[in-house]
Amino acid sequence: MKNRRTMIAYAVFILILLLIAIYLYYSFVTQEQKQEESTAILKAKQTAGLVATERTWKSVWDHTYWIVEGTDAEKRKIMVWIPFQTVQDGPDIPQQGTEGVHSELLQNGVSEEQMRTAIMSANPDLEIVRLLPGFYKGEDVWQLFYTNSTGYYYQFYKFTDGSPVGTPFSLPNTLR
CATH class of the missing domain: 3.10.450.40 (Nuclear Transport Factor 2; Chain: A,)
Known part of the structure; x- marks a missing residue:
């Protein structure tokens, strides 16, 4: 004991x-x-x-x-x-x-909630992994990291109005 x-x-x-x-x-x-x-x-x-x-x-x-x-x-x-x-x-x-x-x-500018709503209504098939403010090409942006059926991507949106900046960046070797 x-x-x-x-x-x-x-x-x-x-x-x-x-x-x-x-x-x-x-x-x-x-x-x-x-x-x-x-x-x-x-x-x-x-x-x-x-x-x-x-x-x-x-x-x-x-x-x-x-x-x-x-x-x-x-x-x-x-x-x-x-x-x-x-x-x-x-x-x-x-x-x-x-x-x-x-x-x-x-x-x-566009709040995080507004940005999430706009992204999901424009692209209902994607899944937001992360959305955070950042700085890209000399402007304040929202940096979106997302996934869909073809892989993982980054996309930037202007903080001021939520419009896309450039085209999405795809990550290599991320096909599902």
Whole structure:
């Protein structure tokens, strides 16, 4: 009986150690990403006057951008695009000054919900894998990653009016 209790205590102790190790590993792996996100939020608050942050996204296509959605002092929803530059052996950092930082009232563009609705009504046979704001060919866009019966694709839509930018990019070797 005593031996069984000892075994249970050891098993619980090992399980707790394993959970702590997993948490520490996860914290270590996501450390740079969290640092970049915090820097982007701070930059958005400084340059666009955000007082509250709702969501953030990291977009990597031609360049790395962090996009921050939040509200200003007048309680208007704003999206802020912040360009980042790559740093070797460390987290990416925002570009110096306000160069490249762009903010737009959400009411002046297409919201995520509106974009999803427009995409699905125009293409009911596709499945949206991911839709996030980004920056493509010098403009603010919605970056759609989707799948249909022929494979996986990327398509960009203008943030301002939801119109497509270019043609879809197909991923190689993705036939279903």
